Amino acid sequence: MSTTSEFAERLKEVRRQLTxxxxxxxxxxxxxxxxxxxxxxxxxxxxxxxxxxxxxxxTLAYSHLxxxxxxxxxxxxVAEFTRHRVTLKGRNLAELVRLLGDHKAREVRETDELxxxxxxxxxxxxxxxxxxDKRDGEEW
Numbered sequence: 608m609s610t611t612s613e614f615a616e617r618l619k620e621v622r623r624q625l626t627x628x629x630x631x632x633x634x635x636x637x638x639x640x641x642x643x644x645x646x647x648x649x650x651x652x653x654x655x656x657x658x659x660x661x662x663x664x665x666t667l668a669y670s671h672l673x674x675x676x677x678x679x680x681x682x683x684x685v686a687e688f689t690r691h692r693v694t695l696k697g698r699n700l701a702e703l704v705r706l707l708g709d710h711k712a713r714e715v716r717e718t719d720e721l722x723x724x725x726x727x728x729x730x731x732x733x734x735x736x737x738x739x740d741k742r743d744g745e746e747w
Contacts, residue, residue: 618725621725642706672686681700682698693736693737696734697735718732718733
């Protein structure tokens with residue numbers, strides 16, 4: 608029972624932090640965004656970086672992306688690269704799927720379930736990124 612109340616308290620704390628203005632001490636923007644497009648207008652990007660919630664990242668060249676498998680774009684997709692299969696899951700991801708298909712997403716960021724619950728229901732949220740190396744079948 609205490610685990611449930613601890614979770615509820617932590618969720619309240621995360622929601623409070625997300626609604627308060629960010630401290631401008633470092634001048635950075637720490638707000639979670641499921642994806643980012645390039646800084647140079649809306650031009651196609653050379654590569655896309657998939658960032659896990661633990662901080663690890665993998666950058667793959669768009670020149671190796673040959674297929675996007677999509678059943679419901681709002682829930683995610685499977686991106687087939689020459690040597691990697693990237694599975695993205697979440698909610699409200701139709702815009703991300705479109706940007707990936709147009710080679711315009713620069714970064715895709717995963718978040719944990721607690722932060723996903725604290726975000727507005729209409730916000731794009733990536734809850735899972737799975738990268739499979741097709742050569743040896745190992746997941747990154």
